[in-house]
Amino acid sequence: MRTYAIGDIHGQFEKLLGAHELIAEDRAACGETEAPIVHVGDLVDRGPDSAGVISHLMEGQARGEAWVVLRGNHDRMFLGFLEDPFTEDPLLSRHVTYLNPRVGGEATLASYGIAGAFSRPTExxxxxxxxxxxxxxxxxxxxxxxxxxxxALFVHAGIRPGVDLHDQTEDDLLWIREPFLSDTRDHGALVVHGHTNIEAATHYGNRLNLDSGAGYGHPLSAAVIEGRDAWLLTPQGRVPLLPL
Known part of the structure; x- marks a missing residue:
């Protein structure tokens, strides 16, 4: 069973188009017509065109593309800010708001024409x-x-090890790092995730991290997963992601 996946986008619309192009090339090479593309969340923040990313994914789904889009912690923070600009996500460090430069929400608002949000009163x-x-x-x-x-289980951040999928909390699915990242047990499925940015997409045997830091100016990773095997998609074709 083949599935394509794209890591954390963080407002990098042009990189998203490039990732979709790599997938189109792989589809053509293997005669694929039905495998979906799963976007593992964090569509917004830090990059220059979060609005463009959302529009593109919405329009693709509307015309029938087999695109799955997962919610990431930054997407949740964006929604929380829109509902209440004075809210603080309980999983953020104390007093870190959505407009804090560490979060990157100012760039998201700017993509909708709301400029200089961090330096202006929230009201x-x-x-x-x-x-x-x-x-x-x-x-x-x-x-x-x-x-x-x-x-394969696709999720933004990871899972709480040892907890049944149906008992997982949204906080963990969108925010967890430890004990998930250091847990070497088999989770029953290959967990394909992002959230924790690393130098390059890496297969750890029980999980596959696709967050290669696009939000910080690094590449956006696109991969193809077949069973529990994975390949990074590049302009030169597939590169095996071998378990460490």
Whole structure:
């Protein structure tokens, strides 16, 4: 069973188009017509065109593309800010708001025409949030937290080891690092995730991390998963992602 996957996008619209092009080339090479593309979340923040990313993915799904889009922690923070600009996600460090430069929300708002949000009073920024289409808000809120297909479980951050999938919390699916990252047990499926940025997509045997730091100016990784085997897609073709 073949599935394509793309790591954390973080507003990098042009890189997303490039990842989709690599997948199209692999599809053509192997005669693939049905395998879906799973985007593992964090569509927004840090990069220059979060609005373009959301529009592109919405339009693709609307025309019938087999695109699965998962919700990431940054997507949740964006939605939380839109609902209440003074909210603080309980999983963030204390007093770190959505507009903090560490989060990158200012770039997301700028992509919708709301400039200089970090340096202005939140009350003032809140009055301009109508610039963000309700359709974008509704669509983002509807995206699932995980997708199970064959021998692979796609999720943004990871899972709580030893907990049944149906008992996992959204906080863990969107935010977890430890004890997930250091757990070497088989999870029953290959967990394909992002959230924790690393130098390059890496297969750890029981999990596959696709967050190669696109939000910090590094490449956006696209991969193909067949069973529990994976390959990174490059302009030169498939490169095996061998378990460490």
């Amino acid at each position: 003032e920024v809140a009055q301009e949030l109508s610039a963000i289409p309700q359709a974008h808000r509704d669509w983002l809120a509807e995206q699932p937290a995980y997708h199970l297909r064959g021998e």
